[in-house]
Amino acid sequence: MIHGTCGRAFSKSPCMKDGYCTKYYPKTFSSTTVIDDSGYPSYRIRDAGDRNQYCNKSNAIKYLFKYVNKGLDRVAIGVSKEASSGEDAQVIDEIKQFYDCRYLSACEAIWRTLTYDIHQRWPSVMRLTFHLPREQNIIFKYDDDLEEIVKEEKGKHTTFLAWMEANKKFEASQALTYAEFPNQFVYDREAREWHPRKRGYSIGRLNYVPSGTGDIYYMRILLAIQRSCTIYESITIRTVNGITYSSFQYACYFMGLLCDDRKFITVINEVVELASGHQLRKLFAMLLISNSISKPERVWNAKWTLLDGILYERRKALKN
Ligand SMILES: [Zn+2]
Structure with missing residues (x-):
């Protein structure tokens, strides 16, 4: 990953906001990669003009799967007459939308052409x-x-x-x-x-x-x-x-298994390994809407740090 050039002398750089780099560059030198409690890495940056960064941790697995097949960002835009109500209201053809917007990146296409496994399951x-x-x-x-x-x-x-x-x-x-x-x-x-x-x-x-x-x-x-x-x-x-x-x-x-919401905490613990932050937050919202948790604030206090993204957003907002 390459970032720069930014900083006070390059205030027009797109990453600059209010005199600071929004991505927190330049980063401080560090002899080792450090991963904080929430799994956020501060990469090793040697003080020798060497900016190679290497990071490895098993729970980076989400990123691995995301980026291997991701490809370039794409947007499909259609221009059509404004939808009006009643009989002329626009009909949304979801099947057509799927075909129009389906996009295989080059790496995914090759992967499938060579019929490599898309996934495997163990145990x-x-x-x-x-x-x-x-x-x-x-x-x-x-x-x-x-x-x-x-x-x-x-x-x-x-x-x-x-x-x-x-x-x-x-x-x-x-x-x-x-x-x-x-x-x-x-x-x-x-x-x-x-x-x-x-x-x-x-x-x-x-x-x-x-x-x-x-x-x-x-x-x-x-x-x-x-x-x-x-x-x-x-x-x-x-x-x-x-x-x-x-x-x-x-x-x-x-046995005290009802009313103490333990099962909801168990559910979140179980899902946290696989689901994205967005999915986890949606799960929590679903639990709230279904009115099945007896003390939502207790589940929240126990598990909110796992619904990842929250901490990140707050850090970004507070420039921390
Ligand atoms: Zn920057």
């Missing part, structure tokens, strides 16, 4: 299903005999039921939550059983359940922490400190 992720008692999904063809199906499926395990079975059998499994289970166990689809894992690695994710669905939503919250569950009720999902509660929701409540 493998296993989506884990779960269900309330006798509410598992069963897949069948439209002309199958339903009675036969029910007879056939009776007593057969789902991944979830098989997990509870495995908890009875294997000591090692009792230290794991359902989501942690695929780290150390493999699911055999034929036998519908979990077996201790011999090699490899996989992480588990509980399927998403919207908060309005009631009992199963609360069961999901409990599944994220409960271990060594063997049946729906006892030693298990609905049991907290030896007391079995009449519903999953009560169990959640008595």
Whole structure:
């Protein structure tokens, strides 16, 4: 990256505002690259007329993916008659807009021409299903005999039921939550059983359940922490400190999992690694609008520094 020439003697330079360079050049010499708490780098600049800068940190990954395919900035502009209301109102053709504005940069075009991978995923992720008692999904063809199906499926395990079975059998499994289970166990689809894992690695994710669905939503919250569950009720999902509660929701409540907004903080922590600042701020706004956080200011105070961009904007505004 090249910057300059600017400073007092070059006040007409586009980066100059009120007598200062808006990009804070020239920067002070520094023998090492320093990355501050928020991940903002102050690059090494040696005092030898050498202005090469090198910076490396694993969470620069967002920038890597952004710039590799970015290409030049482009704008598509159309000139049309002013839209009026009523029947003549302008029709927006989103498909046409997509074709007109679609733009592959040279690097992206080459990358795709040579059929390089656009992305890869590691480690493998296993989506884990779960269900309330006798509410598992069963897949069948439209002309199958339903009675036969029910007879056939009776007593057969789902991944979830098989997990509870495995908890009875294997000591090692009792230290794991359902989501942690695929780290150390493999699911055999034929036998519908979990077996201790011999090699490899996989992480588990509980399927998403919207908060309005009631009992199963609360069961999901409990599944994220409960271990060594063997049946729906006892030693298990609905049991907290030896007391079995009449519903999953009560169990959640008595564990202090409701009303303290911990899950929202967890969500933000999870998303922060992947999402841009803009997406994170949008997520927070969505949480506010959906009125699901009980104490928004508490979540905000705990997490606002992660919604990156805010600090940057303030620094820019304060010339700090
Ligand atoms: Zn400048």
